[in-house]
Amino acid sequence: MSDNHLPNPMISRRSMLAKCSSGFGLMAFSALRSRELNAAPMAPKPHYQAKAKNVILCYMSGGFSHIDTFDPKPKLKSLAGKPMPVNIERTQFNNNGNIFPCPFEFKRCGQSGIDISSMFPKLQDWCADDLTVIRSMTSKLNEHAQGNFSFHTGFPFIGHPSAGAWINYGLGNLNHNMPGYVVLQSGGAVPPHGGVGLFSNGFLPAHHQASILKVDAREAVANIVPREVDKQQQTRLNFIETLDQTFLKQSNHSTQVEAAIRNYETAYRMQTAVPELVDLKGETEATKKLYGVDDPHPQKAAYALQCLMARRLVERGVRFVELSCLTENIGAGGAANPWDQHGDLERGHGAMGNQVDQPIAAMLVDLKRRGLLDETIVIFAGEFGRTPFSQGSNGRDHNPFGFSVWLAGGGFKGGSIYGATDEFGYHVTDKPCDVYDLWATVLHQLGINHEEHTYLYAGRNVRLTDVHGNVLKDIIS
């Protein structure tokens, strides 16, 4: 009996099943196994020997206060409540008060003795010697969205590729089942001001854009959950594949059509890879506890989940992971800018510190004990710092003239401090640097020369670092 003779349900179903085993299901499976082999041609050649492979960006959206965290200014205590003795630059709210000393206690931590405030007890105890604190960051932008764009893309507006996209463009993706640039969200976190354009591929090819992974959502990635059982989907995919082959022939084996067909295999594999990624079954209770995944404070637990997920992504070869803070709804800190304490700074920063401290410290510890910290650059940064004088009575306005970020892992000098601000923490006085220097340095550690790393767009060879950027050699070990 021929297959063409319809309808014999038994025969046609059997023939279909037979097709399945040699068709889409098997194809996808074999591709999964062979991903290591396929990885090589996708990775372009770095400019020089790389020290690190991955980046985890803990973005403190809203702008955390450097003088309350990593840049102690004891002088402010003695001048508390007095007017600033130096000229005050334009602030965004123009509601400037008097000198407002840090309400937290600083401690010299670890062997290195770097200063960390009581906002971060776990960073103090667990990882002070892993941090490279840059106290001399500057920015030209005084508002969130432009500051965020500038930090992420090097340009203060929408349309340019994000650093994560540039890095994937430079190094290629090591994982065929996951995007190479992932932004994590949980607990209703949203992108910083500026929106998803912050994670854009800009003018780079689209596969360099970030995928947002909502780690605690029913669908971690949009449309990742099949609406049918696997058997049905495979039947469908095999049918599509068969007909597509005819079209491929008709279109003279257009590489574009071929890529579109292959794209279904990747999508199919992602349907398995993503749920497997977000499933914590394989993690021990001790690990979960280390991060604080089950912490009673919901924002902290949600952030802890992101930190744990970041480690899992790095393990899977994802190049660039960005984490999203959650709002504690204090002092103007909304969903897009949780650190933005224009008022109620002590309570707001206290809550934000509590949210991120243990999860990030745990992530550093966990990466380290798995031998991953050496090849992973962890960045802790916001778009700007905050003023040493108050806004209103108990908040701080934006301060782009001098602020702190820190780096860990990835070949940076742990337990060190770079640059300095003045005695108020207002302006940079020593080794001023900016986001271009930061990315130039990060790219350097990844084996990329930021000046050579260009893409021809709109009549120019455009860079992540625009026409700026110096590698901060002093912070590299």
Place this chain on the structure above:
Amino acid sequence: MLNNLPLNSILLWICSLALSLAGSFPVSAAQKASDIEFFESRIRPILAQDCYECHQSKGPQKGGLALDHREALRRGGDSGPVIVPGQPGDSLLIQAIHQTSEDLQMPKSGAKLEASVIADFETWIAKGAVDPRDHPPSEEELETDTNWEAVMERRKQWWSFQPIKTVDAPYPPDATRRKHPVDAFIADKLEATGLEPSEEAGGETLIRRLSLILRGLPPSPEEIETFLADQRPNAYVDWVDTFLNSPQFGERWARHWMDWVRYAESHGSEGDPMIPNAWLYRDYLIRSLNNDVPYDQLLLEHLAGDLIPNPRINETLGLNESAIGTAQLRMVFHGFAPTDALDEQVRFTDDQINVVSKAFQGITVSCARCHDHKFEPISQKDFYAWYGIMASGRPAMIQVNVPPTSEADLRVKMKALKASIKEELIATWMIETEQLNPDSDVLMEALKQSKKGDVLWPLSAIETDRKEVLEAWKALLEQANGAETTKRVHDWNLADHSDASKWFAEGPSATRPAHSGTWTLAPEGKSIVQNILPSGTYSHLMSTKDRGLLHSPRIQLDQPYDLWLLVNGDGNALARYAVQNYPRDGTVYPVERMNGSRWHWRKFPLDYWKGDQIHIEVTTAADQPVLARLNQTRSWFGIRNAVIVPSNTPFNNRVAAETFQPILAETKVDLPESQSALLAIYRKSIFKSLTAWKNKHLTNAQAVFLDAILKSKILTNQAQAGTSLAKKLERWRRFEEHLATPMRSPGQFETEGFDQVLFDRGDHKKPLDVVPRRFLEFLDNEPYQTKSSGRLELAQDMLRDDNPLTTRVIVNRIWHHLFGKGIVATPDNFGKLGLPPTHPELLDYLAGHFKNNGWSIKNIIRFLVTSETWKRSSDTSDLAAASDPDNQLWSHYSVRRLEAEAIRDSLLAVSGKLDLDTMYGSPVNGNSPRRSVYLRVKRNDLDPFLTLFDAPVPASTRGRRDATNVPGQSLSMLNDPFVIDCAEQWVAQLTEKDLSNAQSVRHQIQSLFLQALGRYPSLTETIQAEQFLKTMHDLKESTAAKVQTLSERVMEVESALNQLEETARNRVKQSRDQDQLKAAVSGPTPLASWTFSAGLEDEVGSLDLELLGEAKLEGGALKLNGRGSYARSKPLPKDIKEKTMEAWVQLDDLNQRGGGVMSLQDQSGTIFDAIVYGEQASKKWLAGSNVFARTQDLRGEVETDAQKEWVHVALRYQVDGTITAYRNGVQYGKPYRSDGPITFGANNGHLLFGNRHGSPSGNRLLKGQIAKARFYDRALSSEEIRASFDGDPNFVSQKELLAALNEAELSKRNRWISQIATTRAQLENIRSKQGLSHAWADLSHAIFNLKEFIYVR
């Protein structure tokens, strides 16, 4: 020869001549001279212009290499010598400029040098690399060598800047094949390479290609059949015309155009505010393209449509189409409250220049912001010349409707009526004034109402609080007579013609100052007179519907200043100052919203902006570029003075004294003793004022006084029905109603043109010299002789006959969209970093053809698609595939993927969902069945489906889209509910009979293929489809059986549970005290009421609901699952201001955040008021509103019960803005005063349940159920809310129900509830993986997933 060389070259030549005698290449003097000439003319300019920047002795020396004199050049750099004289092949320099090695490519980050230049270098080295430069150049020499004029001259030689050549098509040797000029050009090159073009594509392919490319939609089966059968000789051309003339052509091609100008409907950044009415521009494009408006006209309109002398008027719509074109200049990105306003201006002006130069000229002028362009003949001055042009226009809303000519008549009539009303009023008021005495009821009532500071207060208080009145009197006198000591830096009297004429105004009244005694009629309500006004500039002297726009000249803030404005207004009119044209508000950008009809001095401290440039703006509510309140159709302002004084200097505020001035003038210093004596003075003053008003010499003070008297209600300001006054008023109002409401579009307000200073290296803190406004100097560097911005001149220069860019760029863009790739493959870049044209002569031919045929876009499209080249099949010969893989010779048609919009539109079209009838209008969401061109383009929230398929981010010109492959696309096509729904809808049209009839199975398969792919399936495909159907059908049946069993089980238990509860409820009802029930207040009457046990109908009014997403009615309640499910009412029939809303709600989960229970919102979903749970703080109720505009912490208790029982929540919005919440009839937390209430206009507002914001997105959806809800168009009293809560005799609370159950019943109930939950979970699990409803839907879904569906061949 020497004559042609600059002087210093000659000197150099003489020096080097002497030196070279000692060189290693002893050659004759004559030979030397020609070699030197060669060097000077061919080599030196290149070295200077392309290499010195990075390789000079006194500057940067990349790679340790300097190229600016002989010795350094010969020495080489870090990698050794770069030239070997006589040996070009061994010279590193030659390798570098050939750019063959990846590691060594020069010039760095620039375009490769022209082949002829490379050849020159080879010749030069071969001949010994003669180099007369024997010392590093001095600064002067360097200056000359890199002289911009010389550089520009050389760069102008680039092909795209060369004049367009008049070319004829190559002679067609084979007439049959090359009838069409395009084919002749193509064949010419093909022949030279020996490639055979492919045959004409088959009919099915051709009609599909034509339909998708011209309309963006697949052809219908009927169209395919007709096309294939059409044997008429001109059939093809006819079909082309049919498609070109379909309205869908404009919708398709407008989207291409929108890519060119980075079309956006919001400004991005923090807050991402909408660009008001941006969509008018989209509609303008669609109409223009459908009407085939010539391209030169459109280009003119895009830059200066508001300035052209004879604009295009659309009579049908009453629109000035031309003016709408300028909206593209407003689609810039704006930051939020930037502290550096000039930096922001540089950025958004750069954005405008970038788009205009790329879109219409194919070059990037904004590259020259910091320095002369690296590769093009575009100087830094060019950038600042354009900067002046762009920044001279101020961001604004411009009027684009053209009132009918009859309106002038109407206004004349209104004026006459108004004069007559005034006459009658004065007569009446004279009599009334005479009758004013201390005993008159009118006066006594008015005095009772008067508060301190009111005009009548002295009269009411003179006897009781004489001391206080005396004090106030003294203060008023002091104020009135006080000397003004403050030095005024600027002092504009907007009542004065000479001052007002220095400002810039638009609107029927705002363009000239009005005299004192000017007055306005109330357009609605009981009052007759709205205001009697002092002299000043007003927006509303005819109507409050009129728009008014008033801008000051530019003001340089060289010192810290304060700005004082004496203004009045209502309806959210706006007064502000704009810093460096920044149009948004926020933190350091304060604005004054005027609501209240009172004169006041508004102070704006300007010290913060010292050093910046500002201008003052006063506008009606809908006429601000970002802050427009478009729904506010009535609004007005008046301004009398604008004053700038040094910061914090005292400023005499005489407003209060002015009102009393007529009285003060009568009393002089002495306040009379008695009320009656003072009243006599009042009477006298009113008389005098009325007389003065009648005789048209009212003073300002009298006007203000009279206005206050009128508002104190001692004079009648209402017309008795039936009187002649009432009739006149009614007529006037009828006329007023007929005045057109202005239509506003984003645009530029033309004020004073100014020239921009050039910024040193683009640093706006380093201004250098002023650059006059002009075109690009490669074409013309004459400054524009205009006082205006120069936009019109700029557009005209683009359209000049000797500008070669404009026509080349547009015909190439059109070619690109028709063929998938341009003749210049980089349509936005005709410069050196772009790709050169594959067929330069053809490009010039087309440019000429385009211009000669009236710049008609439809004409050139028709011309191109009737060529054989366009009609060719996509079959590729092996030779072509091997020798011309990119199809640069057009031997065949290139297969390509459809654009995002065409993919989405195809899905909708094939599924039968597409709404083609609705065109134009405000943007819609992704779930709309309308064409994708109408989807909202909000920068921070772009449509995910379109973005996935490479719809561009609106950042810059995008003439060529990517066609990428990312897994998200496949996931979306496979799993996206939108795609699945399209598949379901598609087969839902197939009848049950067809699906079951074995005979018609094949027929149906064929039909599906034809609809989606434009062709019939092959026999093999048909059989494969049949097999697929069968397999899917079988898989489904086994699942369906499982679902059936489980569903039945749930229903059984549920029915038992309902019965149990119903019995208990009845017991409760019966046990209630009948008398108590009677006494209970039956509750207030709502505007709308829903009891979900009875259905979705509004029990009172017409606001029936529809269910969306997975919302459903179940167990007597509206069930909401928090995943896109909600219910929506019909639009509200009337305006809503004050209101009360209430709902009986139960939550699935107390921890959920931001669940919207009940929401009143406008159609766009941007404005809303809502009962929201757990948003700002968890587990608390709040009055939700758009970006918390009217939301504050209610400070209520944490919710603990709503998970297990019904909770009644009500929100009351009072007219003064107070918002009060109630929970179970009791006040919840504390009331507060908000900025509201705002008005939801009739037919604009609607009610939503389960959602508090527009479309079902994000995490703001309710998980729970609603039993009942009511909506009132008034603020209920606390008693009424209480009554509504517990006054319903049929309502049994959960608590009562549970209390009515005995122990056995309770345990039964609990068991059943848990059983239902478990079974439902099983069901849910199976259902979520059940797949599509029908095997046929599986097939249609599979067809959507075929690559063929989203590709065009």
